[in-house]
Amino acid sequence: MAMKIEADRSRFKKIVRGKIRENLRKYITHEEMIGRKGKDLVSIPVPKLDLPHFRFGNNGAGGVGQGDGEIGDPIAGGDDDGNGPGQAGSDPGAHILEVDITLAELAEILGDTLELPRIEPKGKARIVQEKSRYSSIRSTGPESLRHFKRTYKKALRRQISSGTYDPARPRIIPFREDRQYRSWTTVNVPEANAAIIYMMDVSGSMTDEQKEVVRTESFWIDTWLKSQYDGVECRYIIHDAAAKEVDEHTFYHTRESGGTRISSAYRVAASLIEKELRPEEWNIYFFQFSDGDNWGEDSEDSISLLRDKLLPAANLFCYGQVESPYGSGEYISSLETAFGDEHENLILSEIEDKDAIYDSIKKFLGKGI
Amino acid sequence: MACAKFDPLPPELADIQVRMEGYARGHGLDFFPTIFEVVDADELNAIAAYGGFPTRYPHWRFGMEYEQLSKGYVYGLQKIYELVINNDPCYAYLMRCNGLTDQKLVMAHVYGHSDFFKNNHWFSKTNRKMMDQIANHGNRIRRYVDRFGREEVEDFIxxxxxxxxxxxIHSPFIKRTDDENDHKYDFSADDEPEDFSPGRFKAKDYMDRYVNPPDVLKMEEQRLREAAEQRERSPDGPVRDVMLFLLEHAPLKTWQRDVLSIIREEAYYFAPQGQTKIMNEGWASYWHSTIMTRQGLDPADVIHYCDHHSGTMATSRTKLNPYKLGIELFRHIEDRWNKGRFGKDFEECDDLVAKHEWDTGAGLGREKIFEIRRIHNDLTFIDTFLTLEFCREQKLFQFGYNNDFEYYEIESREFPKIKAQLLDNLTNRGQPHIAVREGNYKNRGELFLEHHYNGVELKLDYARDTMTNLQKLWGRPVHVETVLDDKLTILSFDGTEHSSSQSEAEVEEEVTSF
Structure with a gap:
């Protein structure tokens, strides 16, 4: 039976997407509006999906509730987000709908809006891994997996219907047949076959504001690449005059000082792809963020490393230069002079401020490689 | 869904229906023939999204409802047990995956609703063939969509x-004009068009064009014609039925007028359900509880029934549960009338102990609640029967918004305040009272609405957006007179810009008395 409701539903979804499309710039630059919930859910408040009516404002809002509590006890937070108390007798009146969007959907929207092409992965055998999920119930199993509540309820029901339940002495004794156990199903989870290597300059000239730009941009890049590959491996490298590989948290939160030697980061990256992320097996993406300040003679070193080691291995090498009040910002022009249009997979972009992130992402991912 | 074929009820459910219907009739419930249909969760969510009518017109908000319902269902947050339609015959949907205990309970509950639909006065003017009517509406709107495009029709909707x-909401019960002329088409109006010819001075033929100059006559005729239009567009008193006023006077295309009339008709059909939520759910719950605990339950059902029933009756500090409030108030009233706790003697008794133990053995409870379900709506129900004892028993409190801390807090447990608040929330379904004052404001064909201010301001952003939509319907600028910051304010929208003008005079707050 073809359900009419599907037509209305997709209509609604399109409208929601339209709303997001309109506001996408805003989301990208104010990522605090997006939270990763649970594993891959993100909730975006989409205002004004209900049609406007004449309604009362907040200054007289109030109602009647039921339960314990002293006068003056707070009972609910007050912002106008529809979580406020409802009124008896009126329709359930949520004023703003929270639309849950999975990251996959979000990526699709991002892709649509930026007109990002689908990525053609380098053909590699995918490794599939088996995983267990505890999501069902059966009547046999080890005691350690016994589902107490279900067992109890079943025993209680049996005792009541067989007349052995005594309300004065409510003792429930489960039989063998009453027992219920949690059980698992096996699902296949594909192994990661894309890797993103982020490199960031954390020298004294990078301020918190610039790290925020990097962080926001990385989130969207992550989202997009994850929608294109079944699993994505992320690696993080920070550098000043020396470089090291770090975890995600450190990557975003470290602030070091000192000079800048970009070649050090390239060396760490090169050893990473040599030892762990072999280009034959991985689609590798490099994203490098810096304020463009490098020690004079190091640029030459960096460029040759990039040319010999990194670019041949990479699907894409993106260099994003954030504007800094301290740095000279020369590196990007060095790269331009050195490479020109020689390499299709090298993309350079200057990010002036938060608002420029949108265009930068489009530039980075617009080629579909 | 229009093509959906429903299987006949499986035999075990058909047996239960026969039993439940018998019990319900035995208690004196009087209902429409009731047809149960078993549907899957998906279908039930879809039907619920359409407000109970699978053949409803297409619109994205039904998709939105469905999205919410099915997400809630998938994540295990909510589940619809029953859906019942005010129609003759009365249709009720059962969820296929529910256990037999649930189905029993739901059927008992449905007979309560069906009895309420049939007998409650506020439902008496609703269309009992709404199933057919809504399908008809659906077809009409679908036809407009085919002809004028989905965007255009949806935007208008x-x-x-x-x-x-x-x-x-009261208009179905009020005769505003004499019966005789009410529904009859007035042929004479068409045959004899209104006479706009201006008065002429008596004059000899050759003097006529000087005594009655033609251009002056023409102007006079024009003036009369405009005056007549003005009369028509300026109602005698405020008109509450803004939709009707728009239908009659807004410059709409024929299909637009039809769509507007469909939406108005459906609004009137659904209105009594909003007006009697507490009573309706309370009444149905009272009967499922009575029938199940006295007759319907088999021993194996008990646990599950209790689990389900108490889940339905769960209370919350921020939202009154209409099921709970309704069933408890019906029981409270039944108990009072059974013990004769009403009337002059009881009210005037000062002895608390005597009052507490008061029992004349009157036994009028059942009779009383049947009478109540016939004549009351939520507003009058609460107004008449909410008592101090009941509020205490049910731990009711009144809460309000604390502007300093930006949260809702418990303000009072005093009976008068609780009752006033509850009545406030129920009056006009908790919505501002808006009416048309004039359709030719400033003699420029502009729409002028008034908001009867009673201490609570309009939500301004919503009001502005509503006016934008109103302006689309009316075609000319629209205005709403309301009160902001204690000052009389006129909000205006001219099609491109919102503006407001405020008078300096302070407005005395109208005191509503209970």
Whole structure:
């Protein structure tokens, strides 16, 4: 039976997407509006999906509730987000709908809006891994997996219907047949076959504001690449005059000082792809963020490393230069002079401020490689 | 869904229906023939999204409802047990995956609703063939969609829905004109068009064009014609049924007028359900509880029944549960009338102990609640029967918004305040009272609405957006007179810009007395 409701539903979804499309710039630059919930859910408040009516404002809002509590006890937070108390007798009146969007959907929207092409992965055998999920119930199993509540309820029901339940002495004794156990199903989870290597300059000239730009941009890049590959491996490298590989948290939160030697980061990256992320097996993406300040003679070193080691291995090498009040910002022009249009997979972009992130992402991912 | 074929009820459910119907009749419930249909969760969510009518017109908000319902269902947050339609015959949907205990309970509950639909006075003017009517509406709107395009029709529906609550819920019960002329078409009006010819001075033929100059006559005729239009567009008193006023006077295309009239008709059909939520759910719960605990339950059902029933009756500190409030108030009233705790003697008794133990053995409880379900709506129900004892028993409190801390807090447990608040929330279905004052404001064909201010301001952003939609319907500028910051304010929208003008005079707050 073809359900009419599907037509209305997709209509609604399109409208929601339209709303997001309109506001996408805003989301990208104010990522605090997006939270990763649970594993891959993100909730975006989409205002004004209900049609406007004449309604009362907040200054007289109030109602009647039921339960314990002293006068003056707070009972609910007050912002106008529809979580406020409802009124008896009126329709359930949520004023703003929270639309849950999975990251996959979000990526699709991002892709649509930026007109990002689908990525053609380098053909590699995918490794599939088996995983267990505890999501069902059966009547046999080890005691350690016994589902107490279900067992109890079943025993209680049996005792009541067989007349052995005594309300004065409510003792429930489960039989063998009453027992219920949690059980698992096996699902296949594909192994990661894309890797993103982020490199960031954390020298004294990078301020918190610039790290925020990097962080926001990385989130969207992550989202997009994850929608294109079944699993994505992320690696993080920070550098000043020396470089090291770090975890995600450190990557975003470290602030070091000192000079800048970009070649050090390239060396760490090169050893990473040599030892762990072999280009034959991985689609590798490099994203490098810096304020463009490098020690004079190091640029030459960096460029040759990039040319010999990194670019041949990479699907894409993106260099994003954030504007800094301290740095000279020369590196990007060095790269331009050195490479020109020689390499299709090298993309350079200057990010002036938060608002420029949108265009930068489009530039980075617009080629579909 | 229009093509959906429903299987006949499986035998075990058909047996239960026969039993439940017998019990319900035995208690004196009087209902429409009731047809149960078993559907899957998906279908039930879809039907619920359409407000119970699978053949409803297409619109994205039903998709939105469905999205919410099915997400809630998938994540295990909510589940619809029953859906019942005010229609003759009465249709009720059962969820296929529910256990037999649930189905029993739901059937008992449905007979309560069906009895309420049939007997409650506020439902008496609703269309009992709404199933057919809504299908008809659906077809008409689908036809417009085919002809004029989905965007165009949907956009217009959105504008109409913005004002769908601006109806006069009491109008079905009021005769505003004499019966004789009410529904009859007045042929004479068409045969003899209104006479706009201006008065002429008596004059000889050759003097006529000087005594009655033609251009002056023409102007005079024009003036009369405009005056007549003005009369028509300026109602005698405020008109609550804004939708009707728009239908009659807004410059709409024929299909638009039809769509507006469909939305208005459906709004009137659904209005009594909003007006009697507490009573309706309370009454149905009272009967499922009575029938199940006295007759319906088999021993194996007990646990599950209790689990389900108590889940339905769960209370919350921020939202009154209409099921709970309704069933408890019906029981409270039944108990009072059974013990004769009413009337002059009881009210005037000062002895608390005597009052507490008062029992004349009157035994009028059942009779009383049947009478109540016939004549009351939520507003009058609460107004008449909410008592101090009941509020204490049910731990009711009144809460309000604390502007300093930006949260809702418990303000009072005093009976008068609780009752006033509850009545406030129920009056006009908890919505501002808006009416048309004039359709030719400033003699420029502009629409002028008034908001009866009673201490609570309009939500301004919503009001502005509603006016944008109103302007789309009306075609000329629209105005709403309301009160902001204690000052009389006129909000205006001219099609491109919102503006407001405020008078300096302070407005005395109208005191509503209970």
């Amino acid at each position: 959105d504008s109409c829905l913005s004002v769908e609550d601006l109806i006069d």
